[in-house]
Amino acid sequence: MTFPYKGYAGYYLEVDLTKGEVHKKEMEKEWARLYLGGSGVSSKILWERTTVETDPLSPDNVVVVGTGPITGAMFSPSGRMMFAARGPLTGVWAESHVGGFMGPEIKYAGFDFVIITGRSKKPVYLFLRDGKAELLDASHLWGQETDTTTKMIREDHKDPSIETAVIGPAGENQVLYSGIIVDFYRAAGRAGLGAVLGSKNMKGIAASGSLGLEAYDMEKYLEANAQEMEKLKDPLWKDSLASLRKYGTTDLVAIINEIGRLPTKNHWTGFYEDADDIGPEIIAEKYRIAQEACHGCAVGCKYVIRVKGGKYPTEPIGGPEYETLMAFGSNCMNNDIESIFHMGKRCDLLGLDTISCGKTISFAMELYEKGIWTKEDTDGLDLTWGNAEAQVELVEKIAKREGVGKILSNGVRKAAEQIGGDAWKYAIHVKGLEASGQDPRAHQSIGLTYATNVRGADHLRSISCIEELGYPKIAGDRFGPEKAEAILEIMSPKHKGEVIWDMEDLYALVDSAVICKYTTMWPPVFYYDTFVNVIPALTGMEEWGNPKYVRLAGQRISHLRRAFNHRLGITRKDENLPPRLLSEPMPTGPAKGGLPDLSEMLDEYYEFRGCDRETGYPKETKLKELQLDFVVDELKPKGMTR
């Protein structure tokens, strides 16, 4: 093998579903050096292999299954992996990340990436084991829910250690926000990647491996690792980490409601009076039965619940995240926690994104309230706010694309277009992706994050919690003490362009490494220096020991993903917010009256990003500085550079 870098498995796999062929190839040196792994490498692959004409649900679309050098290499939290493609919900860049144990398993099975194209004639799944790959018949799995699918695959191979990433019925039915479920209850939920696999007749991937990974300099790597862990042990983070272990992300229900940012009533407001009913204490006290953690993770935000009796009893299942509680709870004015658990579980088994699903249901509820929809449109369902039973039925109908579920399975943007009239006013999305559980009217910089996020209205590409939770030292250390005060002001747009630009590049590296956002996003412990410290010792790529190189790599990945979207027609006018979040002042709660100053923040962001203010297009000089000459070659003739 000539691929020189450690930490990586060293190979990737080409899967052509149309021909039913798999080809094992050696990893590309340039991928590692310039894009690290995960999101970065995916952006390079998708830039090269898709075009403006690529229909997301056609055989032409390409799904990249990615890991990074740190995946599975004993760094907390490093059990993550990702998927990317041109997204069916948004039509633009789509990526989704997930924890659990599958990412490491793919690498132990001998692969860093899997690139999937074409469409299989009959249902198949990919099986990876110790350097070998084969496409296996999935006819018996087609139609099965995700937990049954995993159980059946394990039985087929008589190997309980097999990990999986599979789609459920929703993905098979190409619901535009269907996700990929990993290890039973973890989801690469967002942006509809499940539908892309479904369109290819691919049920998923299963892996089991014993190949192991090496470090370039094990002693040095373990030392670097210990230094980073030491940072995590700083007393400053004690409370955050204790909270994550006790409540997982459900604590956010209380924290976020307190600042008036908890999406409520289809994002009408940011304060939910019954927030206590949907977490976190009630979950910890009444339903939680065990703690879990992803592969090698010291944070351990995962937990298991059980519900005895009532309308929605369940055997032990993975407990819901904050976003699920928000999407089916506050945002639908539903304070019946057991119904929320149930819908979270059904989404995992059906293979649906809980955020988009809950947000589409709240959209339908508002149409019903406004009289745009009546029982005639809803198959007779009473979509009054808080009607949990109706919500539960909608989840099933959406996964089956049945009745009213047919239109709702297209997401709020397309549904609003189909319904017409004023419906668009209640479709809370950016670029077609339903907004996640934040609100820029209570937290300025999240407005910029939503607007600029390459995959749409979602926090995970650049959210800053520095001002949300108030970390003055971090603000000062990273951006200079003179800026700290304004940065900590959650409703001030000042310096937020710089902060979000900085976060976006940092997360680009996190998403390429691939590690979890916890420890980087919140608590904000790991920073660029973490990569400088860890990557060279692990991989042997010396240039990653240079802080400037690492920063530029983050920028390179951010720019390439943006360029992917520009090529598809995205400009500043799409880097916007839905009217409700942009111009309806927050009506109630602690953030009452709040509105984001989006255009001021965008101006500053484009300045830092090296983009033109009018259009958002990249500057040619910037792209060249980042060794993205091939982007210049393609965008310049189209007038998409400055």
Added chain:
Amino acid sequence: MKEILTIDLELCTGCRNCELACSVAHTQSFNPKRSRIQILKDEVRNLVVPMVCLQCEKPLCQEACPNGAIVENEHGILFVKEEICIGCMNCVTACIYGGIAIDPQTKKAVKCDLCNGDPACVKACDYGAISVASTKPEGLHQRRKAVSPAFQTLGLQIEEVQE
């Protein structure tokens, strides 16, 4: 004084960091499948069962080995002499606690050797689930307490003689 590992099931999150640490300590690579400690999971039943050698007083593995490959090291801990082991799996069949297994790469038996008195897995467990106990009666009791609920669920019996 001989020592043993005990694992508190209540605290174990199933994160497999112990497996990673053990594989690094013994194989200089990240490879949970080559670890001497194994975390068995049954997600459907919400079961996480750590399996590691119990350092038995009457070691069934040693008894079963036709080649005498399982011997004591200078700390009085049984380990597998790789050069003597023929990979026949007799020890694996004999050990009813899942404490010894075949390394998927060397195809020889491997078992916990307590890392020569400095167990890597104990340090790697961020949840404080693994501890070292002595083979005095309290320690043995702790060991039994740790493994019995899981073993019962898996249908395994712990021999009284072990206590």
